Amino acid sequence: MTEAEPAELVLRDLIDALLQENLYGVADALLVDTPAPRPEGGLAAGERWCRIPLPDGWLAFRGRDGGGLQAYRLSRAPVWHGSAHVEPQTVGPDEVLTLLTRLQHESGATQAIAADLRAAVVHTGTTLADWAGLPDRSPRPGSMLAAERMAATRNRPFHPTARAVGGWSATELSRYGPMRRGALGMPWIAVRRERLRHGSGEDSHRLEHLVLDDVDLGLLAGAARHAGVSFDDYQPLPVHPWQAEHVLPELYASELARRDVVPLARDLGRCHATSSLRTLITCPEAERHLKLPLGVATLGAARLLPPRYLDNAERAERTMRQLIERDDGLRELVMLCDENTWCGWRDPVGGDEFDDRPGQLAAQIRRYPAGVLDAEALVLPMAALAAHEWPILETALAAAGFTDPVAFFRALAEAFCSLAFGFLRYGVLPELHGQNVLVMLANGRVTQFVLRDHDTLRLYPEWLRAAGVPDPGYRIKPGAPQSLHLSSAEELLGYAQTLGFQVNLYGIADAMVRHYGIDELTLWHELRESIAAGVGVLPAHVAELVSSQVLRAPEWPSRQVLGPLLRRGRSAGVSMPASAGRVPNPLLAAQRVRTVVG
Template structure:
């Protein structure tokens, strides 16, 4: 196992332990070098940080933490000492167990951290054999770049829980050769369909002529052939749909038909060669603590959200210029009227996502947070300037985020859901995908004349789509939009180009101030107060909730709310 893989995971782990103050880890962090490490050197700008634990102490090199936290991890190793034993380096999963105290699911999460190191090794090993230079109008290289980091600042982001290293190599995004799909016939009266008529003919959208003919010879009109991921076919389909297989409501047809490339999300695949169509399929494994299923109720809610956003884009000049939407109305999934809100129907479903016409350089914003700027910078511009680029990106991002907020809605703006289209180093527009988490504040929607999408939500269930305050809606911009997406990009730029992160926070502050000006007074007042003048911002906690709850049996990632200093307050940035 290479040191690089463990170091990448350890960096995210130490940073989140400090920021979330898990079991008092951050509060007990103090500057100081134990005598046992007296011979270990510091590089310029580094400090020693020691944290006392019941088992002794842990210590590592850190650097000043910037706007959001006191310290950030600088480099390894992380040492365990005290208790009469010689100091020794720790593996990430060992540190997780030591730091998490008595939290219930430490063993399960430590296994995910261990898997993150192992799976990073696979991804980086395969990545070295690929040319990931982004190509105009094509997404696959950017998806693969995004996969080298995945969700920034999450210590299990690189783990595919439930998969071996061999399965990551076989089914993951760095697989060089196209992946073929398996196909089953499902009785049409047992399926629920999207509103686009093409939902009734999925094979025609993803297969070449010879593949379509193979299925046409096997399927009669009472059935529809739908694709199944080969891992899902082997591991989940027999267990989840054994009765339906026995009664021939579901019939296996053919294996290894079609050509696709997995993307960073693993369950979504591009067609090969690339077209505007991507195929999204459920997987009964987990990433970020959430199972990668595809419940039809989520697909239906995504359609409602898409229609809501489409109306707003059509009526708003800025949104029409800055935003394009993927079409997510083509889908089908298992229909069980007695289990409308259950997760089992999400084990057998498929969506065909259709992108708008893409030209210029198109990248998931998550790719910009990857530590791949030696590849990205020359692809974006032969005279790339990181501060100018971040200024342009931050302003364009705020423009369209604020434009949605004026109507009382906000898409989920983390880097995997937003594709940026560039021409040179200038932002042309953003392409939005995964519409099922468009969040709403009904009062602002009503004031702006925006139509409610009327989501189907299980009565009495916890939900985060319809919010009770404007501040809660803005909080999702502060957490997922700014701290995960834009700050993930800023972090990668600062590491590669040797920048002080305060320079980039200043660019974001200037962008916020400029983009407030066209907004209605009531909306601008809330944004100004929450973004610029509040002492603190909400933050997204990920490790503590995962340790307390364990992996989710459903599709929602374990997460909670914490507090960080406001990085845009006048005393924090220049």
């Protein structure tokens, strides 16, 4: 396929989300096989002219079959706006949104999301240009950096604003983002120890020894002496350089004045940003990453690091380790990052532990399991496989023993179902989107998965109790909306269907379809067969749930992101705006096609 322009990449996700979520009734009102908006407009094979009626005209675009989850999707740019009295003009993503929201007299959130769409176009161009200029873009054993960078070219599949970093300019994205060529040095501060809370990891009180070499440790100690700081009373902490310049001086002004927080040194330690921006690969690369808060927004949510989330992640990790220890299948297939080493700001007595302000000043060391950087295995976040970079990926996968794309997807889907159902049977489910799940590939096999970011382990308490595993005891703000403790097994399974199948695996399938020209329903069929195989080894009550809700139900739950973003606006907190919808069961369409062909 030819490379799409940044505006087209954002338009794809926007038009597809509008149609799938049926926002403003656009899917119901969609007209198909309409006249071309301009006389010179042509159609490629499989394309159809589509129009969305507006009170003062229409939006027109080339549509195509929508595959398993919706009737139509955008085939390619541009999108035109016209009427009986106005010559059609091409419009960008932000203009499409503004024209459509006139139907609903939308609130001020529309302007903010339109700005995010404009930023998404600019930031997509910046990211792809910086990516193209990198000297080594191929993922390889022994390193995660190239794969993290590749994942950043796509970011969260199907989310219209995923490529935008709210609060950063294009220059700042190049300076601090994952495509930066050189390693980034960190500013360091000292924080009074009584103003910090810590993780259970034994190194939580001495993070500097996990990040800095002996030379930088000496420089840090010298800076502390110069500032009149004793490490008996203060703990040194790294801060993201953007955060140190733009957030801490204002948000922690009183603490800086009281010397509860003391600046020490700049440019100590070396790190590369990952696709999540706030997580950094230490340099030289080792099996530990540094995670720092950032006062910017992606996916409509702030990239903070609240200590209560770090604490909940520890609790979730303990629960998963208990399950892995007792289950031979999980023990063979799954490894967990150690996320117990952290510290974060603690407000004085009387402060609100659920306030997001402490999330602006924290740090975590994520330890990967020993052997992850083994020279024999290709390790990459599954999000990298959803990037539209398959000319590079297929070479890396061939070196790992995969040469048939459909067979690769089948192997990946089978292993992924074993991962999801292996936890589901006990009443828990990790958040299985492509940023949180790393896959290890070697000798033509999916050898293992590595899970990270444990703070959203969802659970159905009844099944967890039946398994004899204690509730993790999450700290959740009373009365606040939450999705960790769920009231039914169906709801828990729904997160496998949405984040696991529709975001993660379908994101990969979509990228493969665009590169190889595979029929999308072929890959849905491979997923169906993988699910059916996985059901066969589950306890009867779990097997029946999966069979009825995933294989036989006419509809699946879906994850809606654009509607909630427009209704609520950008979140001031750390949770991405989202809600539940319904989509056709794509496995039924795949089964029908296979039956007809067969």
